[in-house]
Amino acid sequence: MMPQWEIKEIKAVLFDLDGVIIDSNQTIIDAWTKTAEEYGYKLSQRDIDNYIIGASHTFTLEHILPDQPEAVRKAFHRKVDRREEAASYALIKGVRRFISQLEKSEVRLGLVTSSWPGKVNTVLQQHQLNVFDCIITRNEVSRGKPDPLPYRTAIERLNIEPAFSLVFEDSNNGITSALAAGMNCIAVNNRTDKSLACITDFTEITVGQDNLLCRFYGENHGIGWRSKV
Template sequence: MLKALIFDMDGTLVHSDPLHLRAFVEVLGPKGVVIDDEVYRSRIIGRTNEVIFGGLLPDHSVEEHRDLADEKEAAFRRISSELSPLDGLLGLLAWAQKRDLKIALVTNAPILNAKHMLEVLGLSDAFSVIVTSQDVARGKPDPLPYLTALERLSITADEAIAFEDSPSGMKAAKGAGIYSFGILTGVPAEELKAVGADRTIEDFSARALWDVLEERVAA
C-alpha cells in the first residue's frame, strides 16, 4: 500500500535547470570552462557539486572546488526568485495530504538551496522529511539518499513512489528499490528508462501517473 511520495528537487519540483546552467556559465566562464546544454546534460545534471567541479576543474584543489560551488549556488539563488512549481505538482501534493501520505524531498543540492527553493515555490512546510547532500556520506547516484529517506519515513521501498528527472537520480531511486517516475524536463525518456524508470511523464498532470496512484492507494 502506498504510504509516501519522494521527490527530487531541481528538474522535478520545478524546471530550474536553465537557471542552474546560467549560474554555472557565470561562475565557470571566467575560468575558461565552456558550459553549454550538452555539457550540462552529460556532466552536471543530477550530480553532486563535488563530482561536478572535480570533473570540470581537475587541476584545482578540493578547497577551490568548494569555493566555486558556493559561488555558483549563491548565483543560482540570486536569479531563481520567480520560479513556479511544475504543472500538476500542487494538485498532487494536496491529493497526497488528504490521504495522509508522507511527502519527502531527496536532493543532491545543499541545504541552503533546498530551503531557498522551497520558499520560492511556497512549499516550505510541504515535506516531512528532507535529505540533502549534507545529510549523507554519498550522494546520488548512490542509493544512500533514498535509503536514508525511507528510514526517516519509517517505511519500506514498496510503500513509496519516487520522482526523478536525471539518470543519476533515477539510478539512486531504483537502487533503493523504489517504483519511480522519470520527469521529462531535461533528459529524453529513453535515457531514464535505460537506467530503470518504471514510467516517464511530462509533468504531474499526466494520466499515466494518476492511473498508478489510484491503483496503489486502492491496494
C-alpha cells in the first residue's frame, strides 16, 4: 500500500553505507561484540541498538568503554576496524538498480557514513559504485552520527538546502542525524519512527512518474513506491 507521505521536491539523494547500500550490520555487531569480549566486556542488545549501529566510533567508545583511557579505546577500535576490513559485503537488494536510475536524472548523489575511507573505497570499488558527488566519512567530521554534522557537511558541499535533500538511513542514530540536519528521510528496514516512510529494501522503490513520494526539482518524475512482485 502506498504510504501517506507529502510529496517533496528533491535535488539531492544521500545514502548511509552500512545497512543501506551494503548488508553489513551483523558483521559490525560481531566485530564489536568479539572485540569487547577480548577486553572482558559483554555487550547487551541495548548497547548494540543505541551505541553501535549507525553511530560514530567515538560515540560508541564513549558509551561502552566509559572508564577506559584513550590509548585503550584506540587499541580496541583498531581491532574492530581490522575485523570489518577483512569481511566481504553483499549489496542491499535493489540498491544497484535504484542508484543506476538516479544517475540518469539530474539529482545529485551523496554518501554519508560512519565508516572510514579505506573501507568505503574497498566497498565502492568492489561493487563498481564510484558514482557519488560527495562522500563524507568519519574522517571528515569532528562529531559523528547521531549528531547532524555529517549530513550538514554533505549538503554544504553539495550546495543544496536541507529541505531539497532526501536521505536513506537504517539506524536510529542515522535517522536522528538526518532529521536534525533538516533533511527528508526514508527509513530502510526500520519502522521505529511511524511518521517516516519505510522500505524493507530498494526493490520497493523506483524512479518513475506514478505515485511519487518525492519529485525531482523542476521535473515530473521522481522517486515512487511500488509493491514487491
